[in-house]
Amino acid sequence: MDNLIYFLIELLRDRSVELPDKTGGNARALVAQQTVLYDELRSLFQDVPFQTENASGSASISDLADKVLRECRALLDNSPALFVQSRDKSIVSGILPILRDDDMQQLRSFIKVSIAGRSAEQAKQFGIVAAAALIVESNDSIKGPLIDSQELIGRDGLSLIIQIGIYNAHKIEQAKEPERAASVSNEIAALTASLQNYRAEFEKERADQRGQLDVLSAAGVDIDEKSQQAVAALAGFQNDLLNHENAIREEWKLDRARLNWNTRYLEARRGFQIGCVILFAFLAVTMAVAYLFGPAIVASVNHFDVALFLSGGSVGTAIAHQFSRLVIFSVPILVYLWMLKAVMRYFMRSMLLMDDARQRETMLDTYFLLTEKGRADERDRPLILWALFRQTPGHGPDGIEPPDFTEVINAGFNRAKAPLQG
Incomplete structure (x- = not known):
C-alpha cells in the first residue's frame, strides 16, 4: 500500500504547473489532456487485479x-484547469491536481503489472486510497464539500477517513525528506571529509613506510648483488690461481722438453740455412761451368765425331769409341746428380726438422695457455704427449703428415664447449 501512496503523491503533487512555453501550445495540450487523464484514473481503479498463492482475479472499486x-470528474467539467501565458512561460492551474501522462503510465504499470502477492482486500482498498489522495490534494475550497457530501458510515467510510490520515502522514514525511536528506548529506559529507583526512594521513604514512621499505629492499638487493659478485670474483680468482698453478706445474714438468725442442729448432734452422747456401752454390757452380766450359765440351765432342768419321774406322771401333764417350760423360753426370740429391735431402731434412721442432714447441705453448685458462686438464695430457713424442719426419710412414697441432686446438675447443652444453 505504501508504494501506491508513493505513486499517487507523485501523480497528484501539483495543482499549478509551470511550462517553458512561449506560444502556449503545450499548456493548451496539458489542459485538454486533464479530462482524459482523470477518466483513465477512474478506470484504473474500477477493476484492480490481485494474485496470491491460493487465488487470483480482480476487485471492483467500492461505491464510496x-x-x-465521479464527483472530482464533475468538478473538472465545471471548473476546468486554466493557464496563464507570460512572455516565455505558461502556468497551468486548477482546483484539482494537474495530472501528467508519464506519471499516469507509471501508476498504470504498478496497478496492472505488479500484482504478485496482492490480496483481494488490498486490491479493493486501492480505490479508497485514490479517493483519499484526491480529497487531500484538492483545493481547500472543494475539500470540505467533497468530504461533507460523502456518507462516512460503515466500513468504507471509516477506511476513507483512515486513508486520508495515512496519506497526509506520508505526504508530511515526504516533505520532511529533503531536510532529513540534507542533514544526512551534511553528516555524510563531514564523515567523508574526516575519512578522507584519515585516509590521506594513512596513505602518507604508508607511502613513507613504503619508501623506507623500498630503500631497505634496494639496499638488500644491492648487498646481495655485491656479495654474489664478491663470491663470483673470489671463485674466479681461486680458479685463476688454480689454473695458473697447474700451468706452472705443467710448464715446469715439460720445460726441459720445450728447451730441447727449441735447441733442435735452432740446429735445424742452421742446417736449413747451410743447405740453402750449399744448394745455391751448387746451382751457381753448375751454371758457371755450363756457361764457361759448355761450348768447349760440345766442340770437343763434335771434333771427336768428325775425326772418327774421316778415319773410316770399322763399326766395332766406332761402337767402342761411343761406349768410351758414354762412360766419360755419364760418370760425371751421375756423380753430379748424386751430389745434388744429397744436398736436396739435407735441405729437405733440415727444413722438415725445423718445422717439426717449431710445431712441437708451439703445441707445448698452446697446452700451457689452455692449462692457464682452465681449458685443459689431465685428460688432455696423453694427446699432448702423443703429439710431442711422435716419430720425427723421415722415420715414420711415408706420405703421412701428422695433424697433431690441429687435434690439440680442436680438443681445446671441445673442452670449452662441454660446460655450455652440459
Missing part, C-alpha cells in the same frame, strides 16, 4: 471511492 472519483 467511485463516488468521490
Whole structure:
C-alpha cells in the first residue's frame, strides 16, 4: 500500500504547473489532456487485479471511492484547469491536481503489472486510497464539500477517513525528506571529509613506510648483488690461481722438453740455412761451368765425331769409341746428380726438422695457455704427449703428415664447449 501512496503523491503533487512555453501550445495540450487523464484514473481503479498463492482475479472499486472519483470528474467539467501565458512561460492551474501522462503510465504499470502477492482486500482498498489522495490534494475550497457530501458510515467510510490520515502522514514525511536528506548529506559529507583526512594521513604514512621499505629492499638487493659478485670474483680468482698453478706445474714438468725442442729448432734452422747456401752454390757452380766450359765440351765432342768419321774406322771401333764417350760423360753426370740429391735431402731434412721442432714447441705453448685458462686438464695430457713424442719426419710412414697441432686446438675447443652444453 505504501508504494501506491508513493505513486499517487507523485501523480497528484501539483495543482499549478509551470511550462517553458512561449506560444502556449503545450499548456493548451496539458489542459485538454486533464479530462482524459482523470477518466483513465477512474478506470484504473474500477477493476484492480490481485494474485496470491491460493487465488487470483480482480476487485471492483467500492461505491464510496467511485463516488468521490465521479464527483472530482464533475468538478473538472465545471471548473476546468486554466493557464496563464507570460512572455516565455505558461502556468497551468486548477482546483484539482494537474495530472501528467508519464506519471499516469507509471501508476498504470504498478496497478496492472505488479500484482504478485496482492490480496483481494488490498486490491479493493486501492480505490479508497485514490479517493483519499484526491480529497487531500484538492483545493481547500472543494475539500470540505467533497468530504461533507460523502456518507462516512460503515466500513468504507471509516477506511476513507483512515486513508486520508495515512496519506497526509506520508505526504508530511515526504516533505520532511529533503531536510532529513540534507542533514544526512551534511553528516555524510563531514564523515567523508574526516575519512578522507584519515585516509590521506594513512596513505602518507604508508607511502613513507613504503619508501623506507623500498630503500631497505634496494639496499638488500644491492648487498646481495655485491656479495654474489664478491663470491663470483673470489671463485674466479681461486680458479685463476688454480689454473695458473697447474700451468706452472705443467710448464715446469715439460720445460726441459720445450728447451730441447727449441735447441733442435735452432740446429735445424742452421742446417736449413747451410743447405740453402750449399744448394745455391751448387746451382751457381753448375751454371758457371755450363756457361764457361759448355761450348768447349760440345766442340770437343763434335771434333771427336768428325775425326772418327774421316778415319773410316770399322763399326766395332766406332761402337767402342761411343761406349768410351758414354762412360766419360755419364760418370760425371751421375756423380753430379748424386751430389745434388744429397744436398736436396739435407735441405729437405733440415727444413722438415725445423718445422717439426717449431710445431712441437708451439703445441707445448698452446697446452700451457689452455692449462692457464682452465681449458685443459689431465685428460688432455696423453694427446699432448702423443703429439710431442711422435716419430720425427723421415722415420715414420711415408706420405703421412701428422695433424697433431690441429687435434690439440680442436680438443681445446671441445673442452670449452662441454660446460655450455652440459
